[in-house]
Amino acid sequence: MDTEQTGPGREQIAVYFDGACPMCAKEIAYYQRLDTAQHVQWVDVAGPNPSCPIGYDQQTLLARFHVKDMQTGQIYDGAAGFAKLWTAMPAPWKHLGTAASLAPITWLLELGYRLTLKVRPILAKHLFKRS
Template sequence: MLTISPAWPLTLYYDGECPLCLREIRMFERRNADTRLKLINIAAPTADTLPGLSRDEMLACLHARFQDGHIVKGIDATYWSYHAVGLGWLVKPLCWNWARPFWEWAYRLFCRLRPAIARMVPMPGNSVTASCESDRCEPRKKDH
């Protein structure tokens, strides 16, 4: 993970239909003053996926690509995304080699549980909540 010399910016591919993901993306947007992080919502019908990967494959695990084309995924994509917005200290434990098997296991578990967790988290925004009857969350207007 740390053996690469990052070629900023980093393009992060995220699920824009996941309220849990959107909360993290909103935080990234607020902290991205240096514009070292570009964000692409792969849930959008017009979004391009990474070469050789389907939309479903990209939705199953976080992916990111540095400007030089180097691709990172999973905990490595998380690690570098936080570094891009100046929060590397929060994810420092992800680079501890002795703990890496645990972090990879925990990330795989999170990916499997993410749809269920997302159903419990409201969609960010003023007039939107999450409708998560399936593995995907669709924004809908609040009933008043």
């Protein structure tokens, strides 16, 4: 795939997500519906033999949200990953992503993200049951 060009049908980022987590799957499905320009390559790393970026393994990718910038190769995780994802979405998410990329805001969002990671198993079990 030619990752040097961007535009409709060209992935700008790759999102690595836990498709086995009901909460994560619902959230990713929401973002997938927004990605009408197809700027995102969606990679479910929960299954066997997932496609992992060099230097990362399945357990690392399942433990935290990761996003890879396809042009630079840089990988963002946690709140910084969400900020990167949001910038690839249409407005108003794109604007939220730009704001969330600012260091003080990213830091605050990271605190919230870490709290969410701690309660994710409980939320996934009770609030986001698969139908």
